[in-house]
Structure formats: C-alpha cells, structure tokens
Amino acid sequence: MDGVVSNSQQKVIQLIRIRAPMRYTDAFELQRVHGAELEACDEPIAKLMILQHNPVFTLGRRTDASHMPISEDDLVARTGAEVVKTDRAGSVTYHAPGQVTAYLLLNLQMWNLNLHRHLEMLEECGITALKKFGADGHRVPGMTGVWCRTTSNGVEEDKKICAIGVSARRWVTYHGLSLNVDMDLRPFSEVVACGLAGKGVTSLAEILGRNVDITDAENAVVAAFAEVYGANVEIGMV
Numbered sequence: 001m002d003g004v005v006s007n008s009q010q011k012v013i014q015l016i017r018i019r020a021p022m023r024y025t026d027a028f029e030l031q032r033v034h035g036a037e038l039e040a041c042d043e044p045i046a047k048l049m050i051l052q053h054n055p056v057f058t059l060g061r062r063t064d065a066s067h068m069p070i071s072e073d074d075l076v077a078r079t080g081a082e083v084v085k086t087d088r089a090g091s092v093t094y095h096a097p098g099q100v101t102a103y104l105l106l107n108l109q110m111w112n113l114n115l116h117r118h119l120e121m122l123e124e125c126g127i128t129a130l131k132k133f134g135a136d137g138h139r140v141p142g143m144t145g146v147w148c149r150t151t152s153n154g155v156e157e158d159k160k161i162c163a164i165g166v167s168a169r170r171w172v173t174y175h176g177l178s179l180n181v182d183m184d185l186r187p188f189s190e191v192v193a194c195g196l197a198g199k200g201v202t203s204l205a206e207i208l209g210r211n212v213d214i215t216d217a218e219n220a221v222v223a224a225f226a227e228v229y230g231a232n233v234e235i236g237m238v
Contacts, residue, residue, distance in 0.1 A: 098183025
C-alpha cells in the first residue's frame with residue numbers, strides 16, 4: 001500500500017471511554033456510527049472505544065459447531081450470558097465485567113497499514129499493557145492473541161489472556177482486543193474458546209495473584225495504544 005500519512009500529519013486517537021458495562025449489540029451499533037465517519041476521513045484519526053461488556057458469548061465468522069459443546073439455549077441457561085453472532089474474525093469467546101475491551105476503528109489507507117500489520121500491532125498493545133503490570137505476555141506462533149506462561153501442579157503451559165478479532169469495511173477496521181483483567185473465568189469452560197481445544201485462559205489477576213483495578217488496566221491499555229500506534233490520545237465524544 002502506498003504511503004498516505006505524511007510526516008507533518010500527527011496521528012490522533014480519539015478516546016471514547018464508556019464507564020458502565022454495555023450490551024454487545026449496543027457497542028456494535030456505536031462502532032458503526034463512528035466507523036462511518038472514518039470512511040470519509042482524510043486524516044490519520046482513529047477512534048478507540050474502551051469498555052466492559054455485559055456477559056455475552058460472541059460467535060465470530062470461524063465458529064464451528066464443535067466449538068459449541070452445548071446449544072445456545074443451554075449456554076444462556078447455564079451462564080446467564082447473551083449469545084450474539086458477529087462479523088469479526090475468529091471463533092467463539094466470552095466477554096464480561098472485569099475484562100477490558102478495546103475497539104480501535106481506523107482507516108487503514110490513512111494510517112498506511114494493512115490488516116495483517118494492524119493485527120500484529122493489536123497483539124503488541126496487549127503485550128505492552130501487560131508489561132505495565134510486570135506481566136510477561138507473548139505471542140504463540142500460528143495463533144492470534146496474547147498468551148502468558150503459567151504453572152499449575154508443576155506443569156507449565158501457555159494460557160490465553162488477550163483475545164483479538166477484527167473486521168474491515170471500506171478500509172475501516174472494527175472490533176479489536178479483549179484483555180482478561182479480574183473476572184470470573186468459569187464461563188470460558190462452557191465453550192471451546194477461540195476454537196482452541198485444550199488451551200486454557202487466564203487473567204491478569206490470576207497471573208499476579210492479586211486483585212487488579214479495572215481503571216488501572218484501562219489506563220494501561222490506552223497508554224499502550226498510544227505507544228504502539230505512535231499517536232496522541234484525545235478525549236472523544238460518544
């Protein structure tokens with residue numbers, strides 16, 4: 001892709017911080033509103049939505065029947081969470097309070113990026129945010145997301161701490177990452193999370209062995225986006 005951003009153009013991330021847990025469908029509609037603005041934008045401006053979701057299982061485009069061991073109705077009955085089909089890449093995952101979800105909407109052309117590089121940068125944001133708490137996140141070859149090395153009963157294994165999935169429409173990216181901070185992880189066991197059989201999930205609180213303030217985690221995520229994408233963060237409007 002030819003370069004579009006000139007040296008004189010300052011990259012800006014407009015921060016939209018939503019305080020109360022939000023239904024997934026409401027957040028998706030809000031993404032669409034802001035994404036439509038960016039389709040016609042001729043500057044390197046991005047919208048970063050930081051929020052927590054009400055309990056919900058989201059089914060990405062690669063969700064297979066084998067990733068859902070029980071029916072959607074049974075999943076709702078067992079967990080109390082909604083089940084929503086979505087247009088992002090990837091398989092099924094779970095969102096709930098105690099997890100920081102960050103949706104970064106940007107025009108790939110204006111930021112001189114392709115979708116693959118955008119995914120790599122989202123992973124780097126997760127790794128950078130974890131470092132701010134002294135936690136070591138890393139990539140696993142062939143798998144999208146961020147992982148942490150854990151030890152249980154003398155057995156070491158990688159567990160996923162940050163899920164990533166995106167889509168794009170008219171060069172504008174949607175969705176982003178979800179970082180497990182301090183949440184109940186048990187609902188993940190009801191599905192094959194991210195379609196990765198035999199792979200567990202973890203949280204920052206579990207890694208650190210202590211409670212983690214969600215606002216501190218949100219601030220770390222915002223700072224990571226500014227650092228990785230080389231942008232100034234401004235307060236945006238909902």
